Amino acid sequence: MKCPFCDKNIQDSCFFEGNGFLAIYNIAPVLPGHSLIIPRRHIKSIFELNEEELYHMVSFSRKVISVLKTAFNTGAFDWTIQEGKEAGQTIEHLHMHIMPRITGDLPDPGDWYPKLKDNVNEYLDSDKRRKLTNTEMQRIIGKLKKVNP
Numbered sequence: 001m002k003c004p005f006c007d008k009n010i011q012d013s014c015f016f017e018g019n020g021f022l023a024i025y026n027i028a029p030v031l032p033g034h035s036l037i038i039p040r041r042h043i044k045s046i047f048e049l050n051e052e053e054l055y056h057m058v059s060f061s062r063k064v065i066s067v068l069k070t071a072f073n074t075g076a077f078d079w080t081i082q083e084g085k086e087a088g089q090t091i092e093h094l095h096m097h098i099m100p101r102i103t104g105d106l107p108d109p110g111d112w113y114p115k116l117k118d119n120v121n122e123y124l125d126s127d128k129r130r131k132l133t134n135t136e137m138q139r140i141i142g143k144l145k146k147v148n149p
């Protein structure tokens, strides 16, 4: 199967990049601001990153969160990696979900992933969630690209 994160069109959803990592906006966000951090090279697991890459991933992610902090006006975030199919990893290219959180956004303030399992508001998987239109995606990417980390 073709990897969606290795497709060159992924660049259209990218709002920040550096040190071998990209920040992309989720095509079907669970909550506003739902973004993904992915390594440029195709690897499946966090264990395939060397120590330096691991450092870059965390450091890069913190910069992405600074951007989202400004753009979505919150200091609360979930950082989630689903490592392996049993943990809910659906795309076999390492990715970390970055989810801005605000009071009352979900029924409970805990981790968002159990909500997917319960299919709350049909969040079950990205196929069932509403996808952003091209215009919506370009609007949000344009906004995020203007924010200084």
Ligand SMILES: [Zn+2]
Binding pocket: 003, 004, 005, 006, 041, 042, 043, 092, 093
């Ligand atoms: Zn890939």
